[in-house]
Amino acid sequence: MKTAPFKILAGVAFAALSLLAGCTEENSSTSAAPVKISLGDKTLTMEFAITSSEQRKGLMGREGIADDHGMLFVYKEPQRMSYWMKNVDFPIDIGFFTADGVLREVYPMYPQDTLARKSIRDDMLYALETRHSWYSDNKIRPGAQLDLEAVRKAIANR
Numbered sequence: 001m002k003t004a005p006f007k008i009l010a011g012v013a014f015a016a017l018s019l020l021a022g023c024t025e026e027n028s029s030t031s032a033a034p035v036k037i038s039l040g041d042k043t044l045t046m047e048f049a050i051t052s053s054e055q056r057k058g059l060m061g062r063e064g065i066a067d068d069h070g071m072l073f074v075y076k077e078p079q080r081m082s083y084w085m086k087n088v089d090f091p092i093d094i095g096f097f098t099a100d101g102v103l104r105e106v107y108p109m110y111p112q113d114t115l116a117r118k119s120i121r122d123d124m125l126y127a128l129e130t131r132h133s134w135y136s137d138n139k140i141r142p143g144a145q146l147d148l149e150a151v152r153k154a155i156a157n158r
Contacts, residue, residue, distance in 0.1 A: 038146075039145070039147070040139075040144035044069060059092065062090075063090070065092060065131045070129055071128070071129045080121070085114070092130060093107065093129070093130050093134055096121070098123050101126070102143065103145075106141070
């Protein structure tokens with residue numbers, strides 16, 4: 001009987017730590033299962049960067065990005081986008097989208113470039129990073145539509 005209070009306290013402590021761990025930004029990370037989402041007439045397997053922690057990390061520390069894969073950055077408010085390539089050792093392309101899911105701008109980005117690439121427009125809500133030349137290789141140009149319904153469902157299922 002003397003061990004029962006200890007077991008109860010240990011159980012409560014474990015449950016509290018589990019809840020705290022589940023509430024951190026780090027745990028709502030891009031480790032969630034990637035989702036297939038269309039952009040124009042192509043489909044990419046996308047990871048999501050939604051929290052500020054996920055967005056700060058982006059593709060840092062990876063060896064590359066597979067063909068037909070991407071990382072979609074989702075923001076709460078439209079804004080002028082600004083990205084750099086610190087701690088990223090491979091080239092990528094980045095596309096910026098307005099709230100209606102329309103691709104407006106595409107730029108190449110180069111390994112370890114710490115100069116910020118800024119969007120021209122200040123009403124961007126999404127940014128999609130892909131392997132270098134993915135947009136041009138797939139003939140995805142400004143005006144292409146991102147499947148926002150699939151994006152909303154993927155975010156809701158995180």
